[in-house]
Amino acid sequence: MKNRIYIKDLKDHIDEEIIIDGFVDVRRDHGKLIFIDLRDMSGKVQTVALPNHKEAHSAASKLRSEWVVEIVGKVNKRPEKMVNKNEELGEVEVEIMEVKILSEAEIPFEKDAVINLDTHLDNLPLTLRTEKAKAIFKVQAEITKAFRKFLNQEGFTEFQAPKLIGEDAEGGANSFDVTYFKHIAHLAQSPQLYKQIMVGVFEKVFTVGNVYRAEKHSTTRHLNEYTSLDIEMGFIKDHTDIMKIGNRLLKFIMDALKETRAKEFDLLKAKVPEVLENIPAMKLREAQEIIKKETGEDCLKEPDLEPQHERWLCEYAQKQFASDFIFITHFPMTKRPFYTYEDENDPGYAKGFDLLFRGVEITTGAERIHKYTELVEALKKKGLNPDKFSFYLQAFKSGMPPHGGFGMGLERLTAKLLDLENVKEATLFPRDLNRIDVLLSTDKPKKE
Amino acid sequence: MKNRIYIKDLKDHIDEEIIIDGFVDVRRDHGKLIFIDLRDMSGKVQTVALPNHKEAHSAASKLRSEWVVEIVGKVNKRPEKMVNKNEELGEVEVEIMEVKILSEAEIPFEKDAVINLDTHLDNLPLTLRTEKAKAIFKVQAEITKAFRKFLNQEGFTEFQAPKLIGEDAEGGANSFDVTYFKHIAHLAQSPQLYKQIMVGVFEKVFTVGNVYRAEKHSTTRHLNEYTSLDIEMGFIKDHTDIMKIGNRLLKFIMDALKETRAKEFDLLKAKVPEVLENIPAMKLREAQEIIKKETGEDCLKEPDLEPQHERWLCEYAQKQFASDFIFITHFPMTKRPFYTYEDENDPGYAKGFDLLFRGVEITTGAERIHKYTELVEALKKKGLNPDKFSFYLQAFKSGMPPHGGFGMGLERLTAKLLDLENVKEATLFPRDLNRIDVLLSTDKPKKE
Numbered sequence: 001m002k003n004r005i006y007i008k009d010l011k012d013h014i015d016e017e018i019i020i021d022g023f024v025d026v027r028r029d030h031g032k033l034i035f036i037d038l039r040d041m042s043g044k045v046q047t048v049a050l051p052n053h054k055e056a057h058s059a060a061s062k063l064r065s066e067w068v069v070e071i072v073g074k075v076n077k078r079p080e081k082m083v084n085k086n087e088e089l090g091e092v093e094v095e096i097m098e099v100k101i102l103s104e105a106e107i108p109f110e111k112d113a114v115i116n117l118d119t120h121l122d123n124l125p126l127t128l129r130t131e132k133a134k135a136i137f138k139v140q141a142e143i144t145k146a147f148r149k150f151l152n153q154e155g156f157t158e159f160q161a162p163k164l165i166g167e168d169a170e171g172g173a174n175s176f177d178v179t180y181f182k183h184i185a186h187l188a189q190s191p192q193l194y195k196q197i198m199v200g201v202f203e204k205v206f207t208v209g210n211v212y213r214a215e216k217h218s219t220t221r222h223l224n225e226y227t228s229l230d231i232e233m234g235f236i237k238d239h240t241d242i243m244k245i246g247n248r249l250l251k252f253i254m255d256a257l258k259e260t261r262a263k264e265f266d267l268l269k270a271k272v273p274e275v276l277e278n279i280p281a282m283k284l285r286e287a288q289e290i291i292k293k294e295t296g297e298d299c300l301k302e303p304d305l306e307p308q309h310e311r312w313l314c315e316y317a318q319k320q321f322a323s324d325f326i327f328i329t330h331f332p333m334t335k336r337p338f339y340t341y342e343d344e345n346d347p348g349y350a351k352g353f354d355l356l357f358r359g360v361e362i363t364t365g366a367e368r369i370h371k372y373t374e375l376v377e378a379l380k381k382k383g384l385n386p387d388k389f390s391f392y393l394q395a396f397k398s399g400m401p402p403h404g405g406f407g408m409g410l411e412r413l414t415a416k417l418l419d420l421e422n423v424k425e426a427t428l429f430p431r432d433l434n435r436i437d438v439l440l441s442t443d444k445p446k447k448e
Numbered sequence: 449m450k451n452r453i454y455i456k457d458l459k460d461h462i463d464e465e466i467i468i469d470g471f472v473d474v475r476r477d478h479g480k481l482i483f484i485d486l487r488d489m490s491g492k493v494q495t496v497a498l499p500n501h502k503e504a505h506s507a508a509s510k511l512r513s514e515w516v517v518e519i520v521g522k523v524n525k526r527p528e529k530m531v532n533k534n535e536e537l538g539e540v541e542v543e544i545m546e547v548k549i550l551s552e553a554e555i556p557f558e559k560d561a562v563i564n565l566d567t568h569l570d571n572l573p574l575t576l577r578t579e580k581a582k583a584i585f586k587v588q589a590e591i592t593k594a595f596r597k598f599l600n601q602e603g604f605t606e607f608q609a610p611k612l613i614g615e616d617a618e619g620g621a622n623s624f625d626v627t628y629f630k631h632i633a634h635l636a637q638s639p640q641l642y643k644q645i646m647v648g649v650f651e652k653v654f655t656v657g658n659v660y661r662a663e664k665h666s667t668t669r670h671l672n673e674y675t676s677l678d679i680e681m682g683f684i685k686d687h688t689d690i691m692k693i694g695n696r697l698l699k700f701i702m703d704a705l706k707e708t709r710a711k712e713f714d715l716l717k718a719k720v721p722e723v724l725e726n727i728p729a730m731k732l733r734e735a736q737e738i739i740k741k742e743t744g745e746d747c748l749k750e751p752d753l754e755p756q757h758e759r760w761l762c763e764y765a766q767k768q769f770a771s772d773f774i775f776i777t778h779f780p781m782t783k784r785p786f787y788t789y790e791d792e793n794d795p796g797y798a799k800g801f802d803l804l805f806r807g808v809e810i811t812t813g814a815e816r817i818h819k820y821t822e823l824v825e826a827l828k829k830k831g832l833n834p835d836k837f838s839f840y841l842q843a844f845k846s847g848m849p850p851h852g853g854f855g856m857g858l859e860r861l862t863a864k865l866l867d868l869e870n871v872k873e874a875t876l877f878p879r880d881l882n883r884i885d886v887l888l889s890t891d892k893p894k895k896e
Contacts, residue, residue: 068818128648129648145606178624
């Protein structure tokens with residue numbers, strides 16, 4: 001028996017008899033001629049059942065969208081005028097000799113139907129099969145691939161961070177409780193404490209994994225479970241070293257996307273952004289002064305940026321610096337987590353940054369406190385009990401270099417890159433207040 | 449100011465003044481001469497403070513193990529007879545001109561002290577810094593890197609599987625409960641249902657992520673949170689296609705380890721196993737017959753293998769086939785999960801396998817049921833309610849190709865590869881019944 005070949009390779013088998021496997025994308029029944037567009041992981045091809053192959057013709061007439069089949073057929077070159085008429089179908093078509101049905105299907109609507117987001121989410125096992133969804137998650141896979149490739153080249157070591165934790169670094173309010181035998185554990189909101197510990201081991205580390213935020217608000221940019229791309233490195237001068245490597249990493253990722261995912265960006269009508277060698281940076285207070293001067297809105301006393309100001313600053317960066325990205329540094333210490341390093345030359349403000357892109361923050365990073373006694377003080381200042389962080393604190397008792405890092409939400413970055421309206425479109429199986437795959441019942445707590 | 453250089457590059461800077469950063473590995477105070485072995489992520493070097501550099505000498509006298517320092521010094525070639533006497537220190541040493549203390553340290557014991565496993569686990573932020581621990585996790589990082597590289601080459605797409613789930617495919621007994629707003633969610637025991645759904649999207653997929661088993665027994669090979677390397681692929685002939693790709697993947701990983709991690713294997717006195725082109729395979733019943741014939745022990749009626757029989761079969765594979773690995777196929781359907789494909793030519797037995805290595809199962813894989821109606825029947829047969837799996841079942845209603853896959857526990861594989869006694873040594877931050885970083889209090893449930 002011959003082996004299956006991929007659809008993309010058909011052009012190398014003209015006039016040969018071959019086997020292809022795939023999903024019925026569309027069936028067009030013209031009576032005598034039945035056209036089946038077949039798709040596999042490599043592409044799509046038009047196949048045709050002619051009346052003279054009786055059995056195959058009869059089988060083809062039964063096929064419907066999403067049925068899974070194996071086709072034995074002959075590869076024909078499509079006439080040039082047909083190719084010009086419909087380029088998408090490519091240069092070859094397959095004359096069906098035999099059809100073997102591997103699995104039938106019954107779908108609630110054609111997978112390419114125009115539907116709203118809720119219907120999309122209710123039917124993900126089907127709707128993820130659209131060209132659009134596949135393009136989104138091909139881009140996402142490429143982002144993590146490029147992320148890893150860059151960091152491996154830079155000598156970083158990847159590690160597996162635990163998600164099941166005792167104490168949460170970011171405070172308990174937004175953490176999910178887990179019944180852990182006779183105890184209560186939590187789901188990690190970030191790999192923060194572990195990546196810092198790992199700096200003591202490998203100096204430069206990264207980790208990719210799920211993180212959890214029990215936030216009750218449901219917006220177009222929040223998720224309760226998402227994927228965090230995290231790095232942390234030792235022996236830095238200050239937070240600007242972290243900004244520099246973030247800058248280079250982003251450039252590397254965007255170059256990789258241009259090279260490998262141009263087709264997907266075209267399909268999604270999105271554009272890979274340019275990353276300058278030096279992304280512009282300004283302190284929060286400078287940004288607030290500019291906002292006031294240019295828009296008249298006074299946000300000078302705010303400890304953070306409002307969504308509309310993040311959007312405005314991105315437009316400003318575009319106009320002023322021709323940059324798709326802008327770093328905002330020196331947020332007030334009061335708004336940053338306990339482990340943040342305070343700028344000795346700008347007391348009250350953190351040696352840290354947010355990176356804004358297309359109107360939202362996509363990365364938060366900083367230098368961290370690396371001296372044990374200062375860290376214990378910082379915990380107390382935030383009202384946290386150092387005893388609960390004894391495990392983490394051991395790293396600092398054991399000597400730690402000046403270090404810092406950042407975290408980047410994979411789904412949010414994907415959504416902004418591809419101009420998607422809702423981050424849920426960039427999340428394979430999004431969880432929110434009301435949904436874990438299916439809508440959660442609203443009447444009473446679900447209990448087995 | 450000059451930039452820091454890595455210790456491994458010192459040999460290219462002989463007679464130059466340089467800057468190195470790192471951790472004090474050992475200090476040897478000979479009065480006039482103070483030797484500081486300094487380590488960074490790239491290696492270790494002997495530095496020496498001479499009495500004529502007064503300030504540096506005085507600073508060096510204060511240093512202790514794990515203090516973090518920046519040293520300005522001059523690179524000298526070590527006399528040949530000294531190199532021969534202690535090769536580990538390399539060909540160069542650094543004459544200290546200046547010492548800048550970046551962070552002090554106070555450690556409970558020298559990091560290389562001989563300690564028991566509990567003490568090791570109690571002090572991970574320090575004990576992970578030993579050469580042994582670093583070697584283990586360098587090997588582990590290389591395994592995931594090779595896993596990804598092979599699968600990317602084979603056209604697989606990586607995806608992020610959710611861990612926060614509604615219904616668990618493997619049954620509720622071993623799943624952790626999460627308080628999810630007003631509902632109860634669970635932590636996934638495997639990415640099984642999602643990787644099957646993703647076969648409908650990309651045909652060939654893989655995912656690397658944490659999984660959770662609420663198993664109450666504490667053995668040398670169980671963990672409550674571990675990392676699963678998972679693949680799933682469509683359009684297979686049967687489970688032997690999965691065994692074949694598993695076989696090739698293992699060979700690829702072991703070749704990568706030989707090439708990049710020989711030093712670590714040497715240090716750990718472990719040997720990278722050979723992977724035959726065709727790992728031997730036999731049915732469970734054949735294996736049981738052999739066990740009976742050769743050892744007299746009758747386990748013919750057992751639905752699974754006892755640990756001592758797994759060990760015995762590995763020795764047998766070694767003797768009989770000169771193989772470090774052996775596939776055991778066709779376990780009874782009663783012992784396999786609902787989605788397992790029954791062998792039509794061997795009713796009652798599964799088209800699936802365990803892969804044994806050095807005495808334990810490291811991989812479980814199978815062909816899965818791909819037809820909707822059969823899957824619904826299979827759920828019912830296991831006493832599960834199909835309504836609770838409606839989301840997953842949509843993939844099958846939408847047409848699914850014959851498919852299968854396997855899962856492999858990263859930590860267990862690492863432990864067996866490196867001949868570690870306990871899988872916890874191959875887990876950065878192991879969680880068990882009594883420990884999440886620190887020992888959990890035994891008196892009462894921990895509640896904020």
